[in-house]
Structures are given as C-alpha cells and as structure tokens.
Amino acid sequence: MRQIPGAWHRTAAGAGLVGSDGSIHPTIFAEMSALAAETGAINLGQGFPDEDGPPEVLEAAREAIARGANQYPPGRGIPDLLSAVAEHQERFYGVRLDPAREVLVTAGATEALAATLLALIDGPDDEVVVFEPFYDSYAAVVALAGARLVTVPLRWPDFQPDLEELARAVGDRTRVILVNDPHNPTGAVFTSEVREEVVRLADRHDAIIVTDEVYEHLTFDEPHVPIATLPGAAERTLTISSGGKTFSTTGWKIGWVTGPAELVSAVLAVKQFLTYVNGSAFQPAIATGLRLGDGFFLGVADALRAKRDLLGTGLRAAGFEVSVPAGSYFTVADARALGATDAAAFCRELPGRAGVVAIPLTAFTTAERRSEYATLVRFAACKRVDVLREAASRLADAH
Structure with missing residues (x-):
C-alpha cells in the first residue's frame, strides 16, 4: 500500500490533528459546532457572522x-x-x-x-x-x-x-x-x-x-x-x-x-x-x-464594539473574568472562578450546562505552553444582538 506523504503527517501534526498513537481526530471547532447542533446551544465558538453584509x-x-x-x-x-x-x-x-x-x-x-x-x-x-x-x-x-x-x-x-x-x-x-x-x-x-x-x-x-x-x-x-x-x-x-x-x-x-x-x-x-x-x-x-463610504467602515466597528460590550457584560454577570478586546470578533474570558481547571473540558460541558458553545484558548497553543492558558475561553461577539442577549442570559442563569 502506498504510504501517505510525509508532508501530510507534518501538516496534520502541526494542526493538532494527529494523536500520539497516530489516530486522526477532528478539530475543536468541528467538535464544538457538532455539540451546538446536537444540543441546540448558541454557537459563540466559530468566528463567522450570522448576518449578511451590506x-x-x-x-x-x-x-x-x-x-x-x-x-x-x-x-x-x-x-x-x-x-x-x-x-x-x-x-x-x-x-x-x-x-x-x-x-x-x-x-x-x-x-x-x-x-x-x-x-x-x-x-x-x-x-x-x-x-x-x-x-x-x-x-x-x-x-x-x-x-x-x-x-x-x-x-x-x-x-x-x-x-x-x-x-x-x-x-x-x-x-x-x-x-x-x-x-x-x-x-x-x-x-x-x-x-x-x-x-x-x-x-x-x-x-x-x-x-x-x-x-x-x-x-x-x-x-x-x-x-x-x-x-x-x-x-x-x-x-x-x-x-x-x-x-x-x-x-x-x-x-x-x-x-x-x-x-x-x-x-x-x-x-x-x-x-x-x-x-x-x-x-x-x-x-x-x-469603495464604500467612510460611514460604512466606522459603522461596522461601532456595531461590533457594542456587541463586544454586551457580551462582556454578560460574561461578567456569569462569573467570568474578562479581557476587554481592542479589536477582532473575539473576547477571551477566564473561567477559573467557575471552577474550571481545563478549558477544553469546560467548553465540552458548557453546552449542556448553559446552552452556549465557546472554544478553549488551548486550541490555539502549542503543547508546551498549554498549561499557561488552561482556564481561558474564547467567545465570538459577531452574532446578532438578540443572540448575544440570549447567550448572556443563559450563561447568567447557569452561574
């Protein structure tokens, strides 16, 4: 049987897709999105908007x-x-x-x-x-x-x-x-x-x-x-x-x-x-x-800033410590006060516990530094305001 090229192995290993026994497992993004679909949880894991563009x-x-x-x-x-x-x-x-x-x-x-x-x-x-x-x-x-x-x-x-x-x-x-x-x-x-x-x-x-x-x-x-x-x-x-x-x-x-x-x-x-x-x-x-006017570009930043603030307020009410982002779709929160010691395990439990999906920050780290980010969780704010309000409510109720 023809061997799989070494470049594939290097890429899969670099992406964290290969286990120590050589087995292949899905990314945390695929796993969390599947959990959202399975449980009906609000997906604040993957960074894509749920509204159309201009x-x-x-x-x-x-x-x-x-x-x-x-x-x-x-x-x-x-x-x-x-x-x-x-x-x-x-x-x-x-x-x-x-x-x-x-x-x-x-x-x-x-x-x-x-x-x-x-x-x-x-x-x-x-x-x-x-x-x-x-x-x-x-x-x-x-x-x-x-x-x-x-x-x-x-x-x-x-x-x-x-x-x-x-x-x-x-x-x-x-x-x-x-x-x-x-x-x-x-x-x-x-x-x-x-x-x-x-x-x-x-x-x-x-x-x-x-x-x-x-x-x-x-x-x-x-x-x-x-x-x-x-x-x-x-x-x-x-x-x-x-x-x-x-x-x-x-x-x-x-x-x-x-x-x-x-x-x-x-x-x-x-x-x-x-x-x-x-x-x-x-x-x-x-x-x-x-080529859209300046108003559009200022508007997208203003709209996301408001969503960032809404999400941050909800996360604090739910007991998280929050790092206030200066840009992007994302807010990182520390779940240590909620008893988390392993962000990946915490995120796997969160859909059933609160009806919300997030991504552990350890999904973005090397194995050598994973412990430094062990209780940190990423939430995406690029969703409709009503979705963010519902997510905040669910998180607070689960606290």
Whole structure:
C-alpha cells in the first residue's frame, strides 16, 4: 500500500490533528459546532457572522453572475479588484501600490498565508516566529513547509508580548515574523512599541514580515496601523487581508496580498498551483465594498464594539473574568472562578450546562505552553444582538 506523504503527517501534526498513537481526530471547532447542533446551544465558538453584509456588496455579486462573470478570472485577480485594494491601502493608510505588480487576489487570507509561507521558506533550517496563541492554520502551514515554529507568548490579561522575549525568539535563522494584528484569538491590538520592535528585529536579522490584518476595520479604540507604514518596513513586508470579516462574507473567500513586487510574484508562483484562481463573481463585489463610504467602515466597528460590550457584560454577570478586546470578533474570558481547571473540558460541558458553545484558548497553543492558558475561553461577539442577549442570559442563569 502506498504510504501517505510525509508532508501530510507534518501538516496534520502541526494542526493538532494527529494523536500520539497516530489516530486522526477532528478539530475543536468541528467538535464544538457538532455539540451546538446536537444540543441546540448558541454557537459563540466559530468566528463567522450570522448576518449578511451590506446590500450593495451582495447586489454587486448578483449582477456579476448575471452578466456572465462565472469563468476563470485573471491569475492575479480581476483588474478592478486589484485597483480597489490599492485604492483602499492609500485611502486608509497612505500606502501607494502598483495594482498590476504589488497586489495579488487569493482564496481568502488563509490561502494567502499558505502561499506566502510556502513561497518564502527554503527548508528545515528556516524559522517562523509567531505570537502564541495563534490562528490554527499557522502551525499547519509552517509544518507543511518543513520549517520550525518559534512562538512568543501573549499573556492574560492584556495579551501584549514581552519585548525581551520577542527579541530572544528572533535570530539569524528567522525567515519570517508572522504578525496577526488585530489578533485572533485574543482580541489584542499591538502597541506601537511592539510594531516598532518587530521592524527593528526583522531589519537586524534580515527577516521578512508577514502580517495577517483581516480584522483591520474592526478596532475599537484607535485606527489600525499596518506595520508596512513604519519606517524601513515596506520593503520587507507582505500584508495580507480579506473582505470576509469587514463585509460579513466569510464564505466568499476573497483575500489579497500586497507588498514589494518581487515578493508578491513569489507568492503568485505558489498560489497558481493551489487554487489557481477563485471567486470570479465575488471579486467585483468585494471591489464595491472596498469603495464604500467612510460611514460604512466606522459603522461596522461601532456595531461590533457594542456587541463586544454586551457580551462582556454578560460574561461578567456569569462569573467570568474578562479581557476587554481592542479589536477582532473575539473576547477571551477566564473561567477559573467557575471552577474550571481545563478549558477544553469546560467548553465540552458548557453546552449542556448553559446552552452556549465557546472554544478553549488551548486550541490555539502549542503543547508546551498549554498549561499557561488552561482556564481561558474564547467567545465570538459577531452574532446578532438578540443572540448575544440570549447567550448572556443563559450563561447568567447557569452561574
């Protein structure tokens, strides 16, 4: 019988899908969503909205389908979306890009991250520095690429990295510093000191900075600041984002990579053998979204801020300690006061106990640091207000 390729084993292990005995088990997200369906619990685990995006964006997709935009688009993306991404970067951040050379459309930010890391990593001597807890695909793709994952911990309650620990993590073997800001799963927005230190270390060790900025328009205290705007950063930074979170179209999977032409071309060289192209009718729709007025972008942040506050109030009433997020869909709460010693076990009990589903923060950590996050739980606030109110009520009643 033909052996399963080693790359598969590395990826599955990096994603936490392989047990010590070699058995395969589902991700915690699949498990918790199944529990929600089985018990009728409110699913605050997975980070997707339960409301549609702006009507103009949805109508643009319908119009694109009607006029025949149903075949392969150009490999880099349709020119109108490439231009819209470039316009967006200049409008919000003052970053000027050549849309034909410095922008690439991808199948969501997840494919952008995969294609980028596969393009940049040369082999097992390369290291990728990430902040832990981390979005679960990071470890999987680093493993697939055959590199070494090096993590810098973010600790309760503010989830800002220690700059000395960051400096120790970055060295001459560091190929990529991967920065997710605003951060999933913690909701942290990194300080200017953290961003500046990332740039300093990347320059010192000749590393490339890759940023995951999908929550860029969902910050609550101050506007998002891309690392690429810092002095000395642009020439060594690839910026990744997508339309899914901003426009509540997570299922469309329209993302993009921007940065120096030679780096973007390297990503394209890999991307063309992954999805080749994607989302022909959705690309013009996301272009429409990126050109919406300032009121829309301010409105989505304001609406999510109100949901964050509603969820936080409910969690406190239920006995949780709460870390107030500065951005993203997510709120992290400490269940220690509720008797939790194992976040995964607590989350498996929560649907039956309170009729609510959440995700243990240990799902986003390495085995070595799991104990540091043992009682922390992530809740998603990107649901309808009435759903969040009902979830808060259920949690309080179960307290």
